[in-house]
Amino acid sequence: MRGSGSAPTERVLDIVELLSRPGRGEVRFSDVVRELSLSQGTAHAILKTLTDRGWITRNPATKAFTLGPALTLVASSLDIGRPLAHLARTSIRRLADTTDMAASVLERVGDDLVITAFENPADLSAVVQPNERIPYAPPFGIAFAAWDSADEQEAWMRRGAADDAGLHQRLRTVLTRTRERGYDVDWMTPALSQAAQAIGTLSGDAIPHTMRSVIDRLRVEFASADPLPDDSTRGAHPVATISAPILDADNRIALVLAIHPLRAMTFRQIQAAAKPLLREVDHVRNSSAAH
Structure with a gap:
């Protein structure tokens, strides 16, 4: 839910997220002020409070x-309070080991999808980043939307097709096909993904209606591109991500497990790669039910 947040709280969380970025080097006071556009007084007050409470150290x-050490206590409580997420993190470690591909956990946070865990058997940090936020709107989040509630599916499709009935139907077909398959295949290369994210920022009433229509169509084109619908299509195509949902005890989507082949694959190779992913999805669901 946007537009009703607390600015002081956002500034605190911005600092914690800045310090938690993987691969980030040392963060000094001047870095916090510069990168988060904070005044020195505001930055000093927040950093002192976080230090006093043990959330950060200097x-x-x-x-x-x-x-700081206080965050260790918060992190350890996740295994108790969020058992499904804990099981999912264990699963992607196994997936990374058995498939030799990067693997990740994707969860919804408000209007965004967030990579909450990431296992990387190779140097793929330039492609996927833990804590990376992705807009929950076409062409992103198909694996999530395909199993989301009817109302949320409609909202997701409207963010990509607005009031265009034809585009709306194409997105619905994408979700139906994905659900029938049992997993989503993301064909976008890193370059195309960056282009899609850039297009996603072009929205709002300031954009002329004719331009919004073009942008909506581009979003749907990205989402509905499926060059390898079945094994009758020959050849290999670049595959960025194969992802599948984990449903909770009430059959609602809780999170998504994904592997990242980042190479050209045939339909049969995709099917083979999806098998260990689907086994881990079943394992997480069954283990969660057993508890």
Whole structure:
């Protein structure tokens, strides 16, 4: 839900997220001020409070800030309070080992999808990043939307097709086909994904109606592109992600498991790669039910 947040709270969370970025080097006071566009007074007050509460610590020699011990207690409680997410993280570790592909967990946070866990057997950090936010709108989130509630599916499709009935129907076909298959196949290369995200930022009443129509069509084209619908199509096509949903005890989508082949694959190779992914999905669901 956007538009009703607390700006002071957002500033605190921005600092915690800045410090938690994987691969991030040392973060000093000047970095916080510059990268988050905070005043020195605001940054100092937040950093002091977080330090006093043990959420962050400051190296007395380098003056750099890092996450503190109090966050360890918060993180450890996730295994108790969010058992499904804990099981999913264990599953992607197995997937990364058995498939030699990067694997991730995707969850919905408000109007975004967030990569909440990531296992990387190779140097693929430039392609996928933990904590990366993706707009929950076409062409993104097909694996989530295909199993979402009817109302949420309609909202997802409207964000990509507005009031165009033809585009709306194409997106519905995409969701139906994905659900029948049991998993989603993302054909977008990193370059196409970046282009799709850039297109996703072009929205709002400031855009002329004719231009909004073009943007909507581009979103749907990205979402509905499926060059390899069945094994009758020969040849290989680039595959970025294969993802499948994990449903909770009430049969509602809770999160998504994904592997990232990042290579050209035939239909049969995709089917073979999806098998260990679907086994892990079943394992998480069954293990969660057993508890």
